[in-house]
Amino acid sequence: MKKHYLFILLCIFTLLTNCSGGDDPAVVSENTTTVKTGKITGKVMSQNGTKPIGGASVFTFDDKYKIYYTTSDAEGKFTLDAPAGNHTIYIQTGNGSNFRTEISANVKDNETLNLDASQTKLNQVAKIAYVKGTYDKIEDIIQILGYTATEITNNDLANLTTISQYDIIFLNCGSRNNYSANPTLYSAIDANLAIFVANGGSIYASDWDVAYLVGGTTNTNNCSLPGGFVPDSKLCSKNIGNSGMLGATVNNAGLTTALGFNTLNIDYDLGSWQKIINYDPAYWEVLVKETSSNDALMIRTNHFTATGIPVTPIGNAPNTTFVTVCITLPGNIQISLSVPQAFVPYLVALGATVGSCSGASNSGYIYYTTFHNHATGNIGNAAVILQYVILNL
Template identity: 80%
Template sequence: MKKFNLLFIFIVLLSLGACRSESDTSAEMTVDHTVKTGKVTGKVMSQNGVNPIGGASVFTFDDKYKIYYTTSDADGNFTLEAPVGIHTIHIQTGNGSNFRTEISATVKNNETLSLDAAQTKLNQVAKIAYVKGSYDKIEDIILSLGYTATEITNNDLTSLPTLAQYDIIFLNCGSRNNYSSNPALYAAAEANLAIFVANGGSIYASDWDVSYLVGGTSNTSTCAPAGGFVPDSKLCSKNIGNSGNVGATVTNAGLTTALGFNTLNINYDLGAWQKIITYDPAYWEVLVKETSSNDALMIRTNHFSVTGLPTIPIGNAPTTTFTTVCITLPGNIQISLSVPQAIVPYLIALGATVGPCSGAANSGYIYYTTFHNHASGNIGNSGVILKYVILNL
């Protein structure tokens, strides 16, 4: 009986010892949930490695798909706090659908990783085309950044399969020539441009080429002229602008960050230019205005939507592995970014939504500037603005 009691006591003591040992082990294995981070620095450059790019989105995700985000300053410089580990660093302008770069980087705790300038060049994903003009050569700026664009004609605009090859179309001032000899050609071009934008393509029109948007001949002198595809109630522009320097104010925060300034002089060195008379502020966003009069000088929209238009794939859309999503940052700041399709469900679970943060669901952007890069002449700081337009379409 005594032996039994001793054996029982030994077993109980052994059990207590085992419990204590397990408890000690679990205490030693307590996980530190503090996120360890390092820094990633670099300078966003255009493809030619010469022009710094301000206002670019720079971001990455941790293993739980939390976003780490910053933007480049006017000189292209950025510092991104990023989680420790091997991550993809994304660099994008606009919503990332047309210009973006991805870099694999190993981030170490409390260390700074400096990316080489060759890594941080912004790549062109978009297929870009332009229609040659008489007073404007946006293609010169595109090429000066190290990017490529294909010249097309007004006849090409009448072919939807041709138009659909591209993501961005630039309409140079003065390209809408000989309108009276072939109005049917321009009517067909406008109809196709409507389909192009409604399906996600983006266009930029400068000065007189507002007539592609609202109608008219080579320029417009009345509100609601015949033709065009933007509703007359949304925009009226008349060819009554006078030559000279105009003091201007940048009214968009993102553009101000990209430029590094918010006031400038724009030199209108031609005899007349399209002055914006009225616009729908719910439809258009004003990016630059005349300081003294508050007249809009540069506007954009992604609210274009028309029922009954055909649905067609545009540009690189059929082959892309990226999706545009809207992510909300701390401070309730919303940003539109392009992310790999594989991570979209995880981002949605964290509150992201598919599509841009504003505008019509499938609409591309329409940019319109009353100024342009003159085929000859001085445009001053507005040239920097046009670089922003190119990269943010």
């Protein structure tokens, strides 16, 4: 009988020893794998290779559509941790719908792949137009970066078929003139710009050309003037700014990363300029403000909506195979990116949403600066800000 008890106790002891694990190695689930990664380095440059591009999104996906993401610093440099294997590396600014580059890369485990500068140039996807102004020349800055833009006129702005072929329109200060002499023309312009932005087109206006947004002529001096397409309740600007140097603070983290600084002096070198009197903070984001007074100097929105706006294809939208999605990164950081259409259902299954992370569902961006953009003028560090505007519309 004792032998039977001893045998049973021995069996129990053996079972307990095996179950406790002791110093034996842990059993790893067959579904658990270690992801092999390498690094990709490079420097994002403008299309002509002359200007570094800060704040650009650099990313790729693994075979299960997990995103690997980083941004370029103010010198355009980046280091991306990426899964090993053959992958497409995406470089984009803004939400990627207007400027983007794709690169095929073979990433090797625990190795660093240095991308050549010829590979990391940021390509122009958008069709860009500008209206010639009296004081500003944003087209010069576009050209300095190696991108192209087509000159159009106010008569072209009054033709929806003409402007709908573009993705971005730049409105140089002083281009909106003779409003009272031709109200029919400007009424058509206002209606067309509303359609353009509501369907995803983006515009940038400087100083006096706030009149395209809120009405009036080249030097708007009152609120709630006739014309424009942005509701009067959203913005008021008056031509009461004085000439001189203003200390300014960058009020946006992404812009600060792209620039590499967050304070600058802006030279308002004309006798008068548009001063933002009030704005709706739920509608506009302040990107640059006056340091001493906190007055807004540069604002943007993608919240434009209006009733009765027809659905109109804008720019390259009808032909693109890319879709804008909102992806949430660790830390609950949301980013808007353009991805191949085939990726969308897989990314949505992982929690992404279709469309930009903020703003109205179909709205393009409106950027407005109270300061000027003439490339040959004394705009100092503001020139880098204007490069950011061009690339992030």
